[in-house]
Amino acid sequence: MLSKTVLCLAMAGASAPLLADTVWLKNGDRLTGTIRVFDGGKLVLATDYGGNIALDWKKVATLESDQHLLIKQDDVTGEEAKALKPAEPGKVTLANGGAPKTIELASIEQIMKPKPLVEDLTWKGNIDAGLDYKRADTDTDDYDVDFKTKARHGRWRHTAEADYNREKQEQEVTTDNWSTDYALDRFLDEHWFWQGRAGYKRDKIEDLERQRTVGTGPGYQFWDNELGAFSLAGLVNRSDYEYANGEKESFYALGMKWDYNRYLVGKTVELFTSGEVGKPLEGVADYALDAEAGLRYKVTDWASLNLKAEKDIVSGTNDGDLDETRYSLGFGVGW
The missing domain is CATH 2.40.160.40 (monomeric porin ompg)
Structure with a gap:
């Protein structure tokens, strides 16, 4: 059964702008922008109101993104998620077109955009x-x-x-x-x-x-x-x-x-x-x-x-x- 916190997060996510990533913090704050990268305990969120903001990963409750992102839970292997969906505090759900997969935020080592071999200039x-x-x-x-x-x-x-x-x-x-x-x-x-x-x-x-x-x-x-x-x-x-x-x-x-x-x-x-x-x-x-x-x-x-x-x-x-x-x-x- 979903907690009231999760329901609030889901409702907030529904009202967020399309194609805007959203990060919820443990203190209740919500930030929108574009997730650039997560590494070394810092999540970099690009915003139009404050530039690139480096967020402490330990302060993040959950997050949402419509981007294709590479989620690495160790230094070698990674899983490409078509989207990220908010979950209960301390977790996030990976949407890959099949069965959603919910993982602990603490288990994530890196988040980055997968880079294609052939790309525009x-x-x-x-x-x-x-x-x-x-x-x-x-x-x-x-x-x-x-x-x-x-x-x-x-x-x-x-x-x-x-x-x-x-x-x-x-x-x-x-x-x-x-x-x-x-x-x-x-x-x-x-x-x-x-x-x-x-x-x-x-x-x-x-x-x-x-x-x-x-x-x-x-x-x-x-x-x-x-x-x-x-x-x-x-x-x-x-x-x-x-x-x-x-x-x-x-x-x-x-x-x-x-x-x-x-x-x-x-x-x-x-x-x-x-x-x-x-x-x-x-x-x-x-x-x-x-x-x-x-x-x-x-x-x-x-x-x-x-x-x-x-x-x-x-x-x-x-x-x-x-x-x-x-x-x-x-x-x-x-x-």
Whole structure:
């Protein structure tokens, strides 16, 4: 027999706007909006009156949604529900077209939108800027600007990146370089894809002045959803090096690229890392590494603070090794 509380919830649900998700809290409050994701004990509800609101899962009594949502009760398996229906406090009913299934809210680990393989155009990206001015015994000016964007339409995905780094100490420029990279992925199924990429780096300070790279190879997308993404790509690259003394080197190399990001704490914190490690097929160098890792903290829906470390290594070349490490703290915008 349904309690009076459940009857009240059902009546309230009947009066809710169509296609609007509803969350009932244990204190009796009712919030409407669009469920974005549940992870790490936080349910993110997108509203037109307060933006994204992160709700404490322990305060939620039940919820309702007309969206197709993936409900995960452990880290591996998940069940796709065509809709969520309110139940008695502490529970929710999964509607899948057959017999409804009522489960405990406490048993749910994650809620997210299932992502189809073929979809309309999506575009996202971010720009991070770090500026550091130090006036002391040694004056230092440090600039770091990074840009990254991804666009996907159907089975095609485009990724473009660019960054600029400049550091000056006591009126002497000690770091001055910029780079660009473009990758085109063609998805073969939900996980496997084939990638072609091209990259260029220009350094005005180091002996290795120019690096050009083109490559191709298979990749695997482990996941790509509301909580983040992780992919690996194995590439055969053709690289061309130009040095400050005029010497040039061209060689083929095997490379491994990675791209990982994960949202935490109700999508307010993002952990990210990306880069590539490569091994030449000839003896021109031992190995090369270009990588970054960091954290972003979302201040608003579009603005964030970021902390990042970058590493650039080319080891074993005839004209000296390159080994640079940069740290930056700055402000960014995302879309």
